[in-house]
Amino acid sequence: MVTVVKKSLSQIQKDVLPSVRGRYSFDTSLSGLTWFQVGGPAYVVYKPEDVSDLQYFLKNKPNTLSYFVMGAGSNILVRDGGYDGAVIKLGRGFSQITIENDELIAGAAALDRTVAMFAVQHHITGVEFLVTIPGAIGGAVAMNAGCYGFEVKDILAWVEIVDAQGNLSRLSPYELSMSYRKSVLPEGCVIVRAAFKIAPGNAVDIQQNIQQYLQLREMSQPTKGRTGGSTFKNPEHVAAWELIDQAGCRGISIGAAKMSDKHCNFMLNTGGASASELERLGELVRQKVKGKSGQELEWEIIRIGHEEELKREVA
Ligand SMILES: Cc1cc2nc3c(=O)[nH]c(=O)nc-3n(C[C@H](O)[C@H](O)[C@H](O)COP(=O)(O)OP(=O)(O)OC[C@H]3O[C@@H](n4cnc5c(N)ncnc54)[C@H](O)[C@@H]3O)c2cc1C
Structure with missing residues (x-):
């Protein structure tokens, strides 16, 4: 008699994953890692200890393992079926912030807000706008995040990446061809550090800038909701929210997914929404805007994973 041994896919991956100093968590739900708080699990979440640990992982991981x-x-919607690969999540080993000459250097896991407040403490100007962006530095560079007339590309001096083969290198902003909410990064690279151009500033002025940005944000956006920020990019010469408003989509909902009444380009999980409801709502808005104005809205929120849960048992 032949006994068929069933092994989960995560178990198979576990057997062949490199022995790192960082941490693996298997079949972990990703909902707790995103602002929307929705979505299925990843096979593995890998938290590298430091840059060399990350390099070791990328050099030695199985070629078939996507990541x-x-x-x-804060800009991601994970679908309900989860992600059948590794999610790399940078943590403490990537959150140092220092000042060297006329540059502020921040690890990719440092929160934008922490970087802005660090600059305030050191009477440094140039990065104040980051205070209202709820992401981390790696995401800010990858998305060329911006607000109130400033973008990361205006202040970026250089960025350090580990490429898909595990090599560490430094790139200039020109090499990233940064444009509206977009950086062209080498395929599969992980940003590990970034340096920003800074200048000494007046403490009172810097503090005022910060307060002004925080107030503006509080007035115009649902900052405490489960959201992904702007759902769609602004088309040229027009704000996405205006098109959404004109198409009658302010406040519309599918299940517990809702377009915010306060800022109608923000989509909200009002409690217990599925990723599918959120994505379907977004597509409905795109369809209505296209019908009303002829404009094709482009998703700014990055969507990953499968709609349906994959069969995870293999013989
Ligand atoms: C309430 C709210 C307000 C917002 N306001 C703004 C705003 O004013 N302006 C703005 O630009 N955005 C805004 N956003 C969107 C979001 O905060 C930004 O895009 C932010 O820069 C994303 O950073 P993150 O660390 O959360 O990245 P994630 O959302 O985790 O990832 C976004 C993308 O960056 C990539 N990425 C992240 N880290 C790395 C890394 N280390 N190496 C390589 N790639 C990486 C991811 O793979 C993904 O493709 C807002 C979001 C919310 C929820």
């Missing part, structure tokens, strides 16, 4: 880099998860 995705998660920052603070």
Whole structure:
């Protein structure tokens, strides 16, 4: 008699994953890692200890294992079926902030807000706008995040990456061809550090800038909701929210997924929404905007994973 031994896919991956100093968590739900708080599990979440640990992982991981880099998860919608690969989540070993000459150097896991407040303490100007962006530095560079007339590309001096083969290198902003909410990064690379151009500033002025940005944000956006920020990019010469409003989509909902009444380009999980409801709502908005104005809205929120849970048992 032949006994068929069933092994989960995560177990198979576990057997062949490199022995790192960082941490693996298997079949971990990703909902707790994103602002939307929805989505299924990843086969494995890998938290590298430091840069050399990350390099070791990328050099030695199985070629068949796909991976995705998660920052603070403030611009990501993970689908309900989860992600059938590794999610790389940078942590403490990547959160140092220092000042060297006329540059502020921050690890990719440092939160944008922490970087802005560090600059305030050191009477440094140039990075104040980061205070209202709820992501981490890696995500800010990858998305060329921006607000109130500033973008990361205006202040970026250089960025350090580990490429898909595990090599560490430094790139200039020109090499990233940064444009509106986009950086062209080498395929599969992980940003590990970034340096920003800074200048000494007046403490009172810097503090005022910060307060002004925080107030503006509080007035115009649902900052405490389960959201992913702007759902769609602004098309040229027009704000996405205006098109959404004109198409009658302010406040519309599918299940517990809702377009915010306060800022109608923000989508909200009002409690217990599924990723599918959120994505379907977004597609409905795109369809209505196209019908009303002829404009094709482009998702700014990055969607990853499968709609349906994959069969995870193999013989
Ligand atoms: C309430 C709210 C307000 C927001 N306001 C703004 C705003 O004013 N302006 C703005 O630009 N955005 C805004 N956003 C969107 C979001 O905060 C930004 O895009 C942010 O920069 C994403 O950073 P993150 O660390 O959360 O990245 P994630 O959402 O985790 O990831 C976003 C992308 O970056 C990639 N990435 C993340 N880290 C790395 C890394 N280390 N190496 C390589 N790739 C990486 C991911 O793979 C993914 O493709 C807002 C979001 C929310 C929830």
